[in-house]
Amino acid sequence: MKCSIASDKFRRKFAEQIEEICGERISLCYQCGKCSAGCPVAYAMDYLPSQITRFAQLGLIDKVMKSSTIWICASCQTCSVRCPRGIDLAKVMDALRILAKRKGIVPKEQIAPLFDGIFLGSIEKYGRLNELSLITKLNMASGRPFKDVSLLPIMLKKGKIKLKPQKSNPGKEVRYLMRKVEKLESK
Numbered sequence: 001m002k003c004s005i006a007s008d009k010f011r012r013k014f015a016e017q018i019e020e021i022c023g024e025r026i027s028l029c030y031q032c033g034k035c036s037a038g039c040p041v042a043y044a045m046d047y048l049p050s051q052i053t054r055f056a057q058l059g060l061i062d063k064v065m066k067s068s069t070i071w072i073c074a075s076c077q078t079c080s081v082r083c084p085r086g087i088d089l090a091k092v093m094d095a096l097r098i099l100a101k102r103k104g105i106v107p108k109e110q111i112a113p114l115f116d117g118i119f120l121g122s123i124e125k126y127g128r129l130n131e132l133s134l135i136t137k138l139n140m141a142s143g144r145p146f147k148d149v150s151l152l153p154i155m156l157k158k159g160k161i162k163l164k165p166q167k168s169n170p171g172k173e174v175r176y177l178m179r180k181v182e183k184l185e186s187k
């Protein structure tokens with residue numbers, strides 16, 4: 001893919017946006033690669049975590065925002081504890097997802113943003129996760145309506161999943177927190 005390095009001003013602005021959201025300074029990264037070497041899901045990413053940091057340093061916003069890496073990241077924090085420069089890369093990945101959502105750049109083939117939305121919707125509605133509703137909605141939304149459907153009878157039999165949603169009182173507190181986070185994310 002052809003891409004040109006952004007101007008100094010543009011690069012700084014992108015780094016500042018990331019820092020503003022998560023408090024992490026990507027300029028500290030010196031490309032040792034320890035984050036990538038330890039990342040348990042690097043094999044599934046299109047770019048390694050350390051490459052994403054480098055692209056971000058260079059202001060290559062499109063390349064970063066359109067990569068599968070930021071959505072595949074499982075927020076396990078392995079990279080964060082390994083980084084010799086003390087960069088919490090898991091937080092940087094969070095910030096990049098927030099920025100991608102703000103800019104409306106969420107690749108269609110990515111399941112993670114769909115999953116996040118449906119998961120949070122379930123928490124808001126039932127006060128806890130309703131697995132059956134989550135799986136059904138996710139399958140429908142991602143165009144794979146029968147994915148894993150053969151497992152349903154087994155899971156029902158073993159009591160691992162319930163047909164009737166279990167509710168706990170979501171209360172005002174959960175909704176208050178959700179609105180607060182939404183407000184912070186949209187800044």
Ligand code: SF4
Nearest residue numbers: 039073074076077079
């Ligand atoms: S937080 Fe994300 S990028 Fe870092 S090691 Fe875990 S999965 Fe990989």
Ligand code: SF4
Nearest residue numbers: 029031032033035083
């Ligand atoms: S471990 Fe830290 S310094 Fe090394 S490449 Fe990753 S982010 Fe950069």
